[in-house]
Amino acid sequence: MTGPELQIETTTDWRGSWREFPWWLVAIIAFLVMMAYLIITTPNFNEAFNFIRGGLQVFNEEGQLEIVATGLSMTLQVTLLAFAIALVLGLLAGLGRISHNIVIRNIAVTYIEFIRGVPTLVLIFTLAFVIVPAVSDALGIENSLEQHWRAIVALAVIYGAFLAEIFRAGIESIPPGQMEAARSLGMTYSQAMRHIILPQAIRNISPALGNDFIAMLKDSSLVSVLAVRDLTQMARLYAGSTFRFRESYLVLTFFYLTLTIILSLFLRWYERRLGKQGS
Amino acid sequence: MRDNMIVIDNLHKYFGHIEAVKGVDMTVDKGEVVAIVGPSGSGKSTVLRCINHLEIPTSGSVIIEGVNLEGKSVNLNEVRAEVGMVFQQFNLFAHLSVLDNVTIAQKLVRKRSKEEAKEIAMQQLKRVGIPEKADAYPRQLSGGQQQRVAIARSLAMNPKIMLFDEPTSALDPEMIKEVLDVMLDLAEAGMTMVVVTHEMGFCRAAASRVVFMDGGQVVETDTPEVIFTNPSHERTQLFLSKILAH
Numbered sequence: 001m002t003g004p005e006l007q008i009e010t011t012t013d014w015r016g017s018w019r020e021f022p023w024w025l026v027a028i029i030a031f032l033v034m035m036a037y038l039i040i041t042t043p044n045f046n047e048a049f050n051f052i053r054g055g056l057q058v059f060n061e062e063g064q065l066e067i068v069a070t071g072l073s074m075t076l077q078v079t080l081l082a083f084a085i086a087l088v089l090g091l092l093a094g095l096g097r098i099s100h101n102i103v104i105r106n107i108a109v110t111y112i113e114f115i116r117g118v119p120t121l122v123l124i125f126t127l128a129f130v131i132v133p134a135v136s137d138a139l140g141i142e143n144s145l146e147q148h149w150r151a152i153v154a155l156a157v158i159y160g161a162f163l164a165e166i167f168r169a170g171i172e173s174i175p176p177g178q179m180e181a182a183r184s185l186g187m188t189y190s191q192a193m194r195h196i197i198l199p200q201a202i203r204n205i206s207p208a209l210g211n212d213f214i215a216m217l218k219d220s221s222l223v224s225v226l227a228v229r230d231l232t233q234m235a236r237l238y239a240g241s242t243f244r245f246r247e248s249y250l251v252l253t254f255f256y257l258t259l260t261i262i263l264s265l266f267l268r269w270y271e272r273r274l275g276k277q278g279s
Numbered sequence: 280m281r282d283n284m285i286v287i288d289n290l291h292k293y294f295g296h297i298e299a300v301k302g303v304d305m306t307v308d309k310g311e312v313v314a315i316v317g318p319s320g321s322g323k324s325t326v327l328r329c330i331n332h333l334e335i336p337t338s339g340s341v342i343i344e345g346v347n348l349e350g351k352s353v354n355l356n357e358v359r360a361e362v363g364m365v366f367q368q369f370n371l372f373a374h375l376s377v378l379d380n381v382t383i384a385q386k387l388v389r390k391r392s393k394e395e396a397k398e399i400a401m402q403q404l405k406r407v408g409i410p411e412k413a414d415a416y417p418r419q420l421s422g423g424q425q426q427r428v429a430i431a432r433s434l435a436m437n438p439k440i441m442l443f444d445e446p447t448s449a450l451d452p453e454m455i456k457e458v459l460d461v462m463l464d465l466a467e468a469g470m471t472m473v474v475v476t477h478e479m480g481f482c483r484a485a486a487s488r489v490v491f492m493d494g495g496q497v498v499e500t501d502t503p504e505v506i507f508t509n510p511s512h513e514r515t516q517l518f519l520s521k522i523l524a525h
Contacts, residue, residue, distance in 0.1 A: 180333055181370035181429075185384035185436060186360030195383060200374045 028261060035254040048247040052234040052255065070229040072255065078152055078230060079220045083213055085156035090163025095193070097168045108164065115161035121222055127154035128226050151223035159216050166212065170205035171197055203274070210267040214260050221256070231255050282309040283342075284440055284471045285330060290339035292325050299325045301495035302339070307440075312472045314482040314503075317492035318518055323475045326492070327444050330473065331362045344439065360388050363433030367445040369425040371417040371432070377404070378413040381432045389436060396435075403431035407461050423454030430461055441465065443474040479523060483507065491515045 038045045054071020069077050096108030115123065128150040174197050182192035202209075224233035231252060239248035285307040292300040300322040307313050315323040328334040330341055332348050332355055341348045343358055372380050381400035385391045391399070404410040407427035409420075417425055426446055433441060443462065447455040459481050466472060466485040476482065482489050482503050489506040491499045491514075499512045507523075510516050 175368075175370075177366060177368055177370035178372065181364075181366060181372070182384070183356075184331055184333060184359055184362070184364035185432070186356045186388040187384060188356055191387050195387065196372055200372075203374065 025261075025265075028257065032254065032258060032261070035250065039251065039254070044244055044247050045251060048235075048238055048242075048244060048251045049254075051238045052231055052248070052251055054229065054231075054234050068229075071231055071234045074148065074228065075217070075220055075230040075232075075255075078148060078155065078223055078228065079213075079217045082152045082155035082159065082220070083216050085152070086159035086163050086216070087209075089156060089160025091167050093160060093164035094167025094171065097164060098171060112161045112164050115158055120158055120219060121225065123158050124151070124154045124222055124225065127157055147226050148223070148228045151220075151226050151228045154226075155216065155220060155223065158219075159212065162212060163209065166205050166208045167201070170201035170208075173204050174200050206274070207267060207271045210263070210270070214263050214267070217259060217263070218256060283307070284309050284311075284344060285473070286340075286342040287326070287330070288340045288342070290326065290329055290341065291337045292322070292329060292334060293337045299495055300329070300336075303492075303495075303497055305490060305497065305500075307471060307473055309471055310469045311487045312466045312470075312474065312485050313488050313490060314486040315473065315475045315490045315492060316477070316479075316482065316518075317498075321492040322495040323490075323492045324444050327442050327473060327475050330440075330442055331359050331364055333364070356388070360384075360436055361439045363436060363438035363441045365426070365429050365433060365441070365443045365446045367448050369417070369422070369429045369449070371425055371429055373417055375416075376413070377409075377415050377417070377420070377428050380417070380428060381435050384432070385435055399435050400431070403435045404428070406434065406464075407431045408457070421454060422450045423457045426450065426454075426458045427461055430458075430465075434465075440471045440473070443472065443476065445475050445477070447476070447478055477522065479507070479519075491518065493518070 035045075039049045040046065052071055054069070054073065056069055056073055093108045093111055096104045097112065099105045099108070118126075128147070132150050132153055171193075178196055178200070179192055182196045183189070187195070220230060221232040224230055224236060227233065229237075235248045235252040239245045242248075283306050285305070287303055287305040290300055290303040290305075291298065303322070303326055305313075305326070315326065317323050325334055329336045330343070332341070336349075343362065346353060346358060348355065348358060371377075372383070375383060378397065378400055381403060382393070382396040385396040385399060386393065389396075401410055401413065404413055407430055409424055409427055412420060412424060412428070417428070420428065430446075446462070447458050450458065455478070459478060462472070462474070462481065463485050474481070474486070486503050488500060489503050490497055491506060491510070491512070493514050499506065499510060499515050501510075506515065507519065510519060
C-alpha cells in the first residue's frame, strides 16, 4: 500500500470517473505545493517556517534538563494528550447519559449541556484561570500546573462533552437484542457493555471520533491565548517581532492544512475499509 | 409431588397504559416441553420474557427452581445463567466469531478456562450440526445456521431450562426444519423447554402441553392431542381453524 486511495469509485464510464475525480484535493495539494515551494526558495518564508515549527528544547536557562516542546511538537502533544483524556471522559459521560440512575444521568447531562452551551474560547479561559486553580486549591496542591497542562485539561473537558454524545449515539445504534442476548446468558450489565456493546459501538463511531480528532487539532490553536507555545502562538510571536504577517499566517495555514488533509485522507481510507468489512 | 421448574403466579405486565399480560398462571415441570401458542399480540412473548426477567413483571411472581425472582436478594444474573434463551432474530454477537459467540459467556459467567470453554463450545456446535462454521462470523451464515449457533450458545452454559421466542419465525421455509430438528433432539434428551411458536407440527411432535393464549390471558391448557382435535374454547377453535386451514 502506497498511501490513501484517492479515487472514490473505480468505474468503467470515463465520464463518471471524471465527475468523481477529487478535484478539490488537486486544488488543495496545489496550494500546499506552492507553499512548500515558497518555503524552500524564499528566505523570509523559510525563516518563518523554521521559527513556527519550533522544536524540542531540552535544557532550560539554568542548564537543567527540561524538555520544552514548541510549535509543531507542542500542538501535537496538546492534541494527542487532550484527545486521549477526552476519550475517557466522553466514554464515562456517554455511559452516564444512558444510565438508569437518575443522579448519574443528571450529572452527565449537566456536564454535557453546560459545555455545549458556552463558547470554546470562553471555556478555555474559565477552565484555565478559574476551575483548574480552584480544584488544585481544594485538593491542597500547590497551584503550579504548567500552562500547557491547563490547556490540555481545558480541551479535554470541552471535547469530553462532545465525545459523550458520540459514544451515546454509538451505544444506541446497537440493536437492543445484543444486550438482551448477553443478559440472558447471565452477563452483568457492565460485562455486556464492555464485551458486547462497546466493541461494536466503537467500530461504528470510529469515523465520527476521527472527525472530532481533526476538529480538536484545529481547536488546539485556541490554547495560544494561554501563551502555550503551539504553532499558532509561535506564528503570533514571529509576526509580532518581524511584522511579516503574510509569511507567518500563510505558513501557519500550511501547517494546519497539511496535518488535517493527511488525517482526513487517512480517515476516508479507514472508512472505506470498514465499509468493505461490514458488507 | 411434581418437580416444578417454573411457577408463574398471577403475572401482570403493563407497557405504559397497555396491559399486555393480564394475570397469567402457569407451571412447568422438569423435563416438560410447554408450547405457548396464540395470535400475535396475545402476550405470549411477554410471558416468556418475564420468565428470565428480560421484562420485569408489573405484578405477580415468577419462581424458578424454588427461587422467587421478585425477592430482594435474588441475583438475576445467576438465575439467567441457568435459563437459556433463543430469540426470533437470533441476536448473535455480530463482532465475534461463531466460536467466540459460544465461549464468551462461559468464560465471563461460568469462569471456565479458555480451553474448557472451547471444548464445550465445539461439543455443542457438533450437536447442532455446524462445527465446521466455528471460525465464521454470524453475517456469513444463513438464518438457520445462525439460529443453531444461538441454540449452541445457550446450551454451552448447561442451562436447566431453555426458552424459545418464536425461534423459526424469521427463517426462510427451507431452514425451519433444521432448527426444529435440533429442538426435537433437545426435547427428547429431556430438556425443560418453554417454546413460543407458530409451528403446530412441532407442538404435536414434541410438546407435552400446549398453552393457548389470547388477549393477555391463558385461554386453555391441554395436551396437543386435545388442543388440536377437541379444543373446548371457541377462541382456540377459531385460532386453530385459521392457521390449520391450509
